[in-house]
Amino acid sequence: QVQLxxxxxxxxxxxxxxxxxxxxxxxxxxxxFRQSPGKERExxxxxxxxxxxxxxxxxxxxxxxxSRNSAKTTVYLQMNDLKPEDTALYYCATxxxxxxxxxxxxxxxxxxxxxxxxxxxxx
Numbered sequence: 001q002v003q004l005x006x007x008x009x010x011x012x013x014x015x016x017x018x019x020x021x022x023x024x025x026x027x028x029x030x031x032x033f034r035q036s037p038g039k040e041r042e043x044x045x046x047x048x049x050x051x052x053x054x055x056x057x058x059x060x061x062x063x064x065x066x067s068r069n070s071a072k073t074t075v076y077l078q079m080n081d082l083k084p085e086d087t088a089l090y091y092c093a094t095x096x097x098x099x100x101x102x103x104x105x106x107x108x109x110x111x112x113x114x115x116x117x118x119x120x121x122x123x
Contacts, residue, residue: 005022007021015082029094043107044077090117
């Protein structure tokens with residue numbers, strides 16, 4: 001297994017964009033999660049190795065997009081039209097379980113985690 005490392009966080013104004021990166025060489029499922037003070041960790045987006053299954057949380061649907069580079073070494077989370085409520089510490093994580101359409105994995109299904117990258121949306 002490899003250690004996951006997130007990057008790309010920062011301070012951005014509402015309506016702006018950021019792209020987060022996560023190093024991941026091998027996985028069955030990779031997910032992005034976020035957590036802000038006083039809230040529990042929540043699911044943001046995920047993708048399977050093939051890339052044909054990419055579920056999103058309702059709160060980010062249409063604004064965020066998960067993808068990976070051609071070498072399959074990095075997974076990205078493109079975040080557009082950012083809102084103050086998107087402010088959180090963002091984590092990437094991988095699971096040995098397979099993702100299925102209409103059957104999202106649970107938080108406990110992800111066993112490898114990065115240390116997180118902070119995203120702050122403020123004017």
